[in-house]
Amino acid sequence: MSASDIAGIPGSPDVPDSHGSGAAAPGGPGALVPRTVPPAPRRSRGVLGTELRRGVGPWCAGAVVAVCWVTMYGKSPQWMGRWAETTDLLRVAALLLCGPLAVAVGCWQGGRERRRATGDLLASLPRAPLRRTLLAVAPAAVWPAAGYLLAAAGCALATWPYAAGGGPFLSLVAADAVALAALGVLGFVAGRLIPWRLAAPLLAAVTYVGLGVPAYADSPARWLDPALDHMYFWDRPVWWFGPASMVWTAGLAGAALLAYAARRRISALPPLAAACAAAVLLAGTGDGLWRPDPAAARLVCDDGAPQVCVTAVDRKLLPSVSAALAGLNARLRGVPGAPVRWIDGPRAPGPGREQLAAAPGVVVRKVGEPVLLGSREAQLPDPFSLSEHGEISDPALYAKWAVGYLFSQDCSGTDFDTPAARRATAVNDAVNQWLAPRPDSAAIPLYGGDVHLRRLRAMDRAESRAYLARYLAADLCRAEEVPVP
Structure with missing residues (x-):
């Protein structure tokens, strides 16, 4: 079959048809023409990925990690060794110090389109308003929570070699991350509604006060504060404490966001109802959110x-x-x-x-x-x-x-200004220094206690045992009963 016969086949991919729809190839009519295939378009990384990579979001995550780690490092003797103390101090550092930061970042993110004067342009896009808002709020919600989880993982690794038994309260760690994300969302909504550049620092100050004041209250409603800690090392939170806290904070943020951006604002009622139910449960339980842990x-x-x-x-x-x-x-x-x-x-x-x-x-x-x-x-x-x-x-x-x-004994009402009381004080100081000597307190102060200490050090085993037996049997609040070495 010749090239002219091939060209006469309708729909042939390699040569122009007989009606002259294709350009003549070099070399004369009827020559084969190579088919040109357009390059495949590059796959887009998505609008969400672009939103998360740019702006203040990544910097906020780094700031959260830095604040948590610096705070925890400065207080490492207070928490490195007990899981309960690690969780409590990390919660205070994250919520009380980083919560205002999350609100400020969210507020700044919410006012971005107003500062750039791109609101009308974005409104002309075919994307729904709620979808546009969710994309815009993503950095303010995701990055503070991600930074906190990274900081919590580092603190857990630091505690692991020294803590005995159990582990970090993971449900509370997750609840803290959700609370930070919720604060970022609330700040975003405020930034959309308040056309003022100083709104971010002012909201951060208000958030700091709002998270710190409930710690000094006695009302059971103080447990609605996500920054409230619990300083008792032999307790565990009830299993639903963390999930209820998540519903409380996430419900408030979701209701605010839907009320602002949804086409039907009635859609904000379900998350608001869930938040109110969780709040009633938390406040009604109060201190019962923590239960004793016999183990x-x-x-x-x-x-x-x-x-x-x-x-x-x-x-x-x-x-x-x-x-x-x-x-x-x-x-x-x-x-x-x-x-x-x-x-x-x-x-x-x-x-x-x-x-x-x-x-x-x-x-x-x-x-x-x-x-x-x-x-x-x-x-x-x-x-x-x-x-x-x-x-x-x-x-x-x-x-x-x-x-x-x-x-130690409760000797209230005893007169320590008598000769017998001064002698008893000197003997007590000497006995304490003899039983537990300290290099920085070798000299016994007050009333010649060094004389008693030298006598105690000069005793043999039998004599010291006999004296200690008399000393332990005496009423140390009655000066005349304290035996002299």
Whole structure:
């Protein structure tokens, strides 16, 4: 078949048809013409990706991470070692400090089209107003939450080697991220409605006050504040606390956004109703949002004598605590009247936590109750208050605190300006320094206590045991009963 025959076939892809619809190829009529295929168009990354990459959104995420990490680093001894403390302090840093930042960024994002005078141009596009608004608000909602989640992951990794048992309260971490996103959305709506460049910093200041004031209130409604913390290490949040907080904050933000941008503003009622229901649940439950956790308050003990027991949340500190009390325990071991066990436990459990005191293996300590008479158990100072990176930072000071707890009594009404009281004070100082010596307090102040200390150091084992037995049996509030070495 010749080229002219091929050209006569209708619909032939390679040659022009016989009607002359194609241009003649070089080389004469009837020559084959190569088909030109247009290049495939590049795939668009999407409007949402463009919105998220540009503007102040990424900078806001970086600022949230920086604020959280700097704040947490400055207070690392206070949280690195307990999951509850990590979650509480991170929540305060994120919501109280970064919440105003999220509102300000959202407000600035909301006023972008007004500053650029592009509102009329965007309104002429075929895209629905709600869709345009959702695309515009995405950076203000996504980036603060993403920055917080990254900061929370870093703090969790820092806590992991030193915390004992359990883990971060993930539902509350998610609720905090949703709260930051909701604050960004509310700021965006305010930026669309308030045509003022100073609206962003003013809204940030108002948000800071609004998030901080409820912490000083006694009303159950204070739990509607997402920045409120809970400073009791032997509790856990109820399982629905986090989801209810998400519904509360996200419902408010969703209702505000729909009321502003939806074609039918009645569509804002469902999220508003959900937010109100969650608010009633949170405020109605109040302090019951946190429940006692017997597993966290369970005692973990060593095999020493006297025995040292800490709660499960501090069990990784137990070897360090035992080492800090080794010298003190060596002097108390076998002395009549000396404690047989040091106990650290939840203090001042408060209403609604009676079941914690009744749980097996849990001992609830009352504030100011150093010794349980009849059981020869002494209160242990809080080991976490002197810990750093999983160890007691000052063992000598911790042992000093333990001696102070052992001999502390309520002596209100006692006259300390008598010769007998001054002598008893000198003896008490000498005994404390002898049992738990500190290099920075070698000299005993007041009333010649150094003389008593030299006598105690000169005693042999039998003499010191006999004196300690008399000292432990005495009423330290009655100066005349305090034995002199």
